[in-house]
Amino acid sequence: MRTWKWMFTAALLVSVSAAAQQVAESQPSAQPDAAAATPAASSPATADTTAPATAQTTDAVAAPSSPAASTPVASTPAASNPVASTSASAAEPQAAQAQAPASTAPAPTVSTLPQPTTMDQVVDRFIEREHALMKALGTRTPVVETYLQDLTADPQLGPVPSGDHYFLGRIDMGVSVDRKDYLKEQNTGMETRLLGGFHKLYKVQYEPTGFSWMVYADRTEFDRAHYEFHYIRREFLGDVRCLVFDVTPKKNSGRGRFLGRIWVEDQEYNIVRLNGTYAPAPRNSYFFHMDSWRLNLIPGYWVPSYIYSEEGDFSAGVKNKLAFKAQTRIWGYDLKKGDKDDELTQIRVDSVKDESPTAQDASPLQAEREWQQQAEDNVIERLTRAGLLAPEGDVDHILQTVVNNLEVTNNIDLPRPVRTRVLLTAPLETFSVGNTIVISRGLIDVLPDEASLAAVLSHELAHIVLGHNLGSKYAFNDRMLFSDDSTYSNLGFKHIPEEEAAADKKAIELLNNSPYAQKLDNVGLFLKSLQAHTTQLNALLTTHLGNPLAENGTLSRLSALSTKGPALDNNKLDQVAALPLGGRIKVNPWDDKAEMVKTAPVAITSARDKMPFEVTPFYPRLGRYGAATPSTTPATAANSNPGN
Ligand SMILES: [Zn+2]
Numbered sequence: 001m002r003t004w005k006w007m008f009t010a011a012l013l014v015s016v017s018a019a020a021q022q023v024a025e026s027q028p029s030a031q032p033d034a035a036a037a038t039p040a041a042s043s044p045a046t047a048d049t050t051a052p053a054t055a056q057t058t059d060a061v062a063a064p065s066s067p068a069a070s071t072p073v074a075s076t077p078a079a080s081n082p083v084a085s086t087s088a089s090a091a092e093p094q095a096a097q098a099q100a101p102a103s104t105a106p107a108p109t110v111s112t113l114p115q116p117t118t119m120d121q122v123v124d125r126f127i128e129r130e131h132a133l134m135k136a137l138g139t140r141t142p143v144v145e146t147y148l149q150d151l152t153a154d155p156q157l158g159p160v161p162s163g164d165h166y167f168l169g170r171i172d173m174g175v176s177v178d179r180k181d182y183l184k185e186q187n188t189g190m191e192t193r194l195l196g197g198f199h200k201l202y203k204v205q206y207e208p209t210g211f212s213w214m215v216y217a218d219r220t221e222f223d224r225a226h227y228e229f230h231y232i233r234r235e236f237l238g239d240v241r242c243l244v245f246d247v248t249p250k251k252n253s254g255r256g257r258f259l260g261r262i263w264v265e266d267q268e269y270n271i272v273r274l275n276g277t278y279a280p281a282p283r284n285s286y287f288f289h290m291d292s293w294r295l296n297l298i299p300g301y302w303v304p305s306y307i308y309s310e311e312g313d314f315s316a317g318v319k320n321k322l323a324f325k326a327q328t329r330i331w332g333y334d335l336k337k338g339d340k341d342d343e344l345t346q347i348r349v350d351s352v353k354d355e356s357p358t359a360q361d362a363s364p365l366q367a368e369r370e371w372q373q374q375a376e377d378n379v380i381e382r383l384t385r386a387g388l389l390a391p392e393g394d395v396d397h398i399l400q401t402v403v404n405n406l407e408v409t410n411n412i413d414l415p416r417p418v419r420t421r422v423l424l425t426a427p428l429e430t431f432s433v434g435n436t437i438v439i440s441r442g443l444i445d446v447l448p449d450e451a452s453l454a455a456v457l458s459h460e461l462a463h464i465v466l467g468h469n470l471g472s473k474y475a476f477n478d479r480m481l482f483s484d485d486s487t488y489s490n491l492g493f494k495h496i497p498e499e500e501a502a503a504d505k506k507a508i509e510l511l512n513n514s515p516y517a518q519k520l521d522n523v524g525l526f527l528k529s530l531q532a533h534t535t536q537l538n539a540l541l542t543t544h545l546g547n548p549l550a551e552n553g554t555l556s557r558l559s560a561l562s563t564k565g566p567a568l569d570n571n572k573l574d575q576v577a578a579l580p581l582g583g584r585i586k587v588n589p590w591d592d593k594a595e596m597v598k599t600a601p602v603a604i605t606s607a608r609d610k611m612p613f614e615v616t617p618f619y620p621r622l623g624r625y626g627a628a629t630p631s632t633t634p635a636t637a638a639n640s641n642p643g644n
Helices: 008-020 057-060 082-090 119-134 209-211 339-348 364-385 395-408 441-444 450-465 484-491 497-512 517-532 559-563
Strands: 054-056 143-154 156-173 176-180 227-237 240-249 257-265 271-279 285-287 289-298 301-311 324-331 419-422 432-435 438-441 585-587 594-596
Touching: 119 227, 119 240, 119 257, 119 271, 119 301, 143 176, 143 209, 156 484, 209 301, 209 324, 227 257, 240 271, 271 285, 364 432, 364 438, 364 484, 395 419, 395 450, 395 585, 395 594, 419 441, 438 441, 438 450, 441 585, 450 497, 450 517, 497 517, 497 559, 517 559
Parallel strands: 419 438
Antiparallel strands: 054 285, 143 156, 143 324, 156 176, 227 240, 240 257, 257 271, 271 289, 289 301, 301 324, 432 438, 585 594
């Protein structure tokens, strides 16, 4: 039963927002300034990992354009023997076949080697563990998302986004790296993948696969024959004690080899972090710098989860050609592949009994509602299976409390309770299907306070109250039969402009009657900040399932509220109109569960600390599987405390 009282979720949400709004002090690496972009600035705290992402200049037209060909291996002499290395890894001892308890996780492999007593033995061990990880994840096809912001220098704010790009797909973790994109434009030829800014003499091409290539240091030849390993020191990453090694390719070992630093945990000797780049680069191509993090989400393995990439030098006298920062997130490792065998093992008869209180026939209205609920259930289940929706969890309790506040104070009593779910992707969007409101992770991240959250939810609640039900066609199950990567072309929940206008009007009415009525100034500030960023952040504002918050450079959602509140003022440090991405929601890459990030407040000390809608480096607090401390903390550098 619904609670007939409204309440602020303040205790949780406000404290989270206070923390998320504030940027780590005295952490140069957390700031997108020029210094942080240079290799020299990488303190032990800031590792760049090994990303083989490449940017190619125009004369790189001759360079490989297919995703597979964009990997460094393919373009380098080092790749001359890929078959041999592949079969070598296949010849490794089989992993134990037993299933990990209550999970489809690969069983931990038991090393046959004794505990290492010398650094040489440690090197042998982590090389072995790296190959075991590749084998364990070889059948997985997780979701991979890269959100990239091109940077330009602003005299007051430093490097700020001037444009953005968004890539979403599934990556095949097998030996031949492949990915399928969810977004149509990446499915076609090279022309449409020529993303990025045009310059007079060159254009930059981002290869989406490149950003996820860095999940491993070297997929084919990570061994002593190709690399030198130098032990540096011991260091804690979060709760995990690590051994730190510098890794350099041997002479003549080929192009596109990993060059950088790795952190190896000191119990099973798995690599938990990689930071660096690839070298040497092929002509007319760059390898990006990357910082790649893994989480101990299943026993025995550390799973690649976050990759931060950054390029650009804004110091005086530098004629910069390429400047960007990008977050790559990987999740959905445990998604079913949808094989027939898989389906058969899933068949269970849980409850076939009709639980209706009395044996009544459905009235026409009841039948209509049943029909709509069937469509709603189909869509939610399908989106979850595609790795786009988090399973119901803690974040939904917060969202439902806010919806409840709006309902109670407006005397709304719907025949079925309103449910909420978190869309796992970054672009800012909401939509509703039946009585379920869906809101994206990226949007929850950037909202500055609970009133702003209430505002975006109120628009969807208004659709539900007004009966703007979309998607009843999805009650036909044949419409759920499509491949995961074609989800966006098979599902859509965009309303016509008249319904959008009516929902906005109703939403403002709901807000005015609610406990959030006194805080609509904050909502106005958020909308102003959104309006100010519409042209630069087109990809972030391009929705894939619902109506956009802004379109063609103009705010389209709740625009009547954008006049409320004070003017935007970067110099007012206490005015935080929108947060950086990544400050609120963390997603467990193995099972897709979403949780609120727990961070300690850090003071904003300059306008550059605000970073509205921006991506920042990742700084997850590492912990071991099963330990009390959550191991999935993907706090970004913007809200981590390096002093810990
Ligand atoms: Zn709408």
